[in-house]
Amino acid sequence: MLDWISTSTHSLLIDGQFVPAVSGRTFDTLNPATGQVLAQVAEAGVEDIDAAVASSRKAFEGAWGAMRAADRGALMLKLADLIRRDAEELVHLESLDSGKPVSAIRRQDLPAVLDTLTYYAGMADKINGQVIPARPDALTYTIREPLGVVGAIVPWNFPLMIGMWKIAPALACGCTVVLKPAEITPLTALKIGALALEAGFPAGVLNVVPGFGAVAGQALVDHADVDKVTFTGSPAVGRQILRGAAGNLKRVTLELGGKSANIVFPDADLDAAGRAAGSGIFFNTGQVCSAGSRILVHESIHDEMVERLTARADRMRLGDPQDSGTSMGPVVSETQMNRVLDYIRIGSEDGATLAAGGNRHGSAGYFVEPTIFANVRPDMRIAQEEIFGPVAAIIPFRDEEDALRIANGTVYSLAAGVWTADIARAHRFTRKLKAGTVWVNTFGPTDIRLPWGGTRDSGFGREHGEVAIDNFTEPKVVWINTGP
DSSP states (O other): OOHHHHSSEEOEEETTEEEOOTTOOEEEEEETTTTEEEEEEEOOOHHHHHHHHHHHHHHHHTHHHHSOHHHHHHHHHHHHHHHHHTHHHHHHHHHHHHOOOHHHIIIIIHHHHHHHHHHHHHHTTOOOOOBOOOOTTEEEEEEEEEOOEEEEEOOSSSHHHHHHHHHHHHHHTTOEEEEEOOTTSOHHHHHHHHHHHHHTOOTTSEEEOOOOIIIIIHHHHHOTTOOEEEEESOHHHHHHHHHHHTTTTOEEEEEOOOOOEEEEOTTSOHHHHHHHHHHHHHGGGGOOTTOOOEEEEEGGGHHHHHHHHHHHHHHOOBOOTTSTTOSBOOOSOHHHHHHHHHHHHHHHHTTOEEEEOOSBOSSSSOOBOOEEEESOOTTSHHHHSOOOSSEEEEEEESSHHHHHHHHTOSSOOSEEEEEOSOHHHHHHHHHHSOOSEEEESOOOOOOTTSOBOOSGGGEESOBSTTHHHHHHEEEEEEEEEOOO
16 A cells, blocks of 8 residues: 555655755654654755756746646646545555544545645636726726746645645646645655656646755745745744745745634533534644634633543543544654643643643653643743644633633634624624634634635735635736727
8 A cells, every 4th residue: 555655765856757855865754653764755955946946937937837727727636536546545654654643634634635626626717807997998907827936835734735725726826836845744745746747747837845944945935936935834934934035025825823712601512612622622633723722711611621621631542543543643753742741841830730641642652642731821831832732721711801812812813713602792702803713613624615824923814715816826907908
């Protein structure tokens, strides 16, 4: 099944060929469930980024740019067919490289990849301009033109899914893509690149250049012939990207961090709220930008929600992500594990009540117990800073005004959840929350048809839906004189 991983060294994909890095350097990619090396991967440097960008520019101005939009969409549908054919290999490859349970990848990641690809394939020949009757003596209209070469920098928490969130709309618009996957999880990106070649995409339309952010990522951001950068990751790196993009004033979309509030009022369905709150922080081991890491509960139900969430944490089955019965895998790396454990220590030192978990699980791999802190104050670091691990901070509130103050009291604004049986309160509270997405009586679902993103330290711009077409196109006005 895993033919793709049986190769000891994986090369860069540049201009339709798998090639070694110019420097000859490689790096190891590890299995976070064991800490063992999976494979060696070529390490892209500045010269490799230059070659990839030149290849994408050539394709944009050549074969890809000359192709009918409907034919671009047909190639994207062919790629979707090949992904379906190799679905199990992709599922297991993603699981081995990232530590994600195969059950979660089958349920969410892979269906989302296919949905994204087919959605934008259907949109490729429907990117329209407008006829605008500005004057009676002129025919005035707009067309939307592709931006050009896109640098797509993908994080390690959803490498396959977020990679396609960036690839598919860019290709549908007629752009070409240089994809830099996270160095921690590069394998499925290279596999997608191979499938794109098999589907018949011209050389250079999709280049895949694994490497480290400080070198390969920065070279892509700084490159004068890259027209657009789309990035998902940390606020600190997002700020670096903005500085680099200023060189040629390239367009930028940033989807950054989150510290999402999941707010439970006493009239809510506590069974449903408890289940969703647990899933909202423990799904993908808490490594989700929109994870419901702050669980705000009315003081009258604080102890009950702590009991419910503690019981859920105790039932979580940690183990081999390749086992379909595993409910939570490891965090992605030793560095991330140590970061999460440090925050757990900080939470205890700051006076929060450790109600569940709090330790490393086992001695092999990078497992952290699902952890619950109760009686958390809004000003504590575990309530303000993004941990990116399976750590929930349960924060009591007094009333609606207090809940709103706490919910909006961070630098993030990606998502939030509201649990109440009062529809008037739901509407009222939703309007006042600073969040790009607000879920009411649910938490966590997304759909490629709906815009996704935030503001402040959660970034700017929106991905998904028709909004993404604006990310990869530029309007052009055509004015034709029809007067005498």
